[in-house]
Amino acid sequence: MEELLEVEFLDSLKDYGFEIASFNELFKNIDLNTHFMTKPHRIKFYHILYFTKSNDYHFIDFKNYKIEDNTLLFLSKDQVHSFSKTANYEGYVILLTDEFLKRNLLNLEKSMFNILLKPSILAKASSKYKFLFEELYKDYKNNSLYKEKLNSSLFNYIILKAQEDISKQNLANINEKYTLIYNKFKNHLYNNYNKNRSVNFYSDLLKITPKHLNVICKEHSKLNTKQIIDNYIILEAKRRLISTNKAIKEISYELGFIETTNFVKYFKKHTNISPSVFRQSHSI
Template sequence: MNRDVPHIVFEPGEKENFGFDLVSIDFIQQQKGFNHNPEHPHQLRFYNLIFFTEGEGRHFIDFNWYPIEQNTLIYLTKDQINAFDFSTDFKGYCMLFTEDYFASSFSHLPKDFVFRLFNPQLFSPILQIPKNSDFNSYFNLLLSEFNNRLIFNQKSILESLFVILVSKAEYYKQNQTFHIKDSSNVQLFQKFTTLLENNFHKTRSAIFYASKLDITYKHLNEVSKNLVNKTAKKVIDDYVILQAKRNLINSTIKSTQLAYKLGFEDATNFTKYFKKHTGLTPKSLKKRYQ
């Protein structure tokens, strides 16, 4: 039996496929008996903003459970592992969109702002929208316009409303988390994470990434600590472990193969590294989530 975690691709309903879709959680719950069970871990190939409008419960994101309640907004970026838990009653909607749609919709905004939007390293994926805010009004307007098939220039209207909605959320995020005032640090951290994504299988040395950025190891550490409260080495290790976890539950790959894929000399070193950072062996982690 294939136990791989499903890769969920963007498949809009009856709407013209311009890269955006809006789906109720009730509809997603009904899919349990079809292609995949939404209560089982699955990996997105697109972006997803989940807005919970009623009830409470929890949601699984990259191997952690997060509490949700009325007016909770969840940010899910492409390739993240997530799952619903329908053991409690809640309602809401998923705003699904492709990477191309994301890039075009926010192309006129500052790059550091766009980078912050869906970056799980910088912020928690959970945002609680204040009950007395006008976020709900804008969301209901977005939902109404989305369901109006006869609307003129619907794509532009939806895009404008969606950008407003996300901008509103970012305003509330500033009040609930620390506000990054130095955009140059954000840009530097973005370059660091991009380098990490492209080179993590080659090296886990923070000194290597600092040299590639033409800064000192101390400077990279300071930026990392200021932004995410982690050393640069911790950022690297957390990223490698996350990729290892995703690979372990996403395929039938063996530890030896994964060790080489992630840049380890042999499976023994990889197993020691993995257990040091997770308290589990790769095999036990795989069994837990399958």
């Protein structure tokens, strides 16, 4: 079995520890079918990949990620990755070492390079990043006395803005996903409240753990799953008690209680009054 290639930073640039190139430069005069960049390899430095245009994939830690226009991708050292052999990309790649980060990054420990399991990805990045990368590229190519300071300033700005945007993106994604699950839970509750009052029953329907369902419910309602279930059943009980002349025994059965005494105890526990007293106090 062939060993996984480990790629070190270029010796000629190690002292500076920073490089930015366009994808056109990166892939110039190489055979994408045989070059190591299109084969899985472990990087011993950090990458920022900015895809201004892309209709392709990027391979990271044994998983293919679909890359679309205006995507920023952050790779930590020791991650395994490879470019697509079609390399249908436009944009820039930044390569940097620990030494450059220690000299110039505001907070390495809290940065997006502190990656354990998956890359940090900013999808649908705003057009401001294109301007920032273009300016960073120009400054890098110019051998100014202030080259590192200029590179560091723009680099830190890109990092800070990307961290802010990724945080917003992840929060939005989490909320959107949670909202979808929460709405499914409510639909299941509506259809099954008189059949089952168990949290496990609903989490099983949603194929998530009871603990996860509790987190989602609390985010949306400040109540845990059991409280939402109980509140809905009590609400239905109250509706039936004041909108029909059905006997309490019949209502309790409709709500899924085999024994009327169990329903009465349940109702009193959550309202501090009995069903009959509630009905009398709300009679017209």
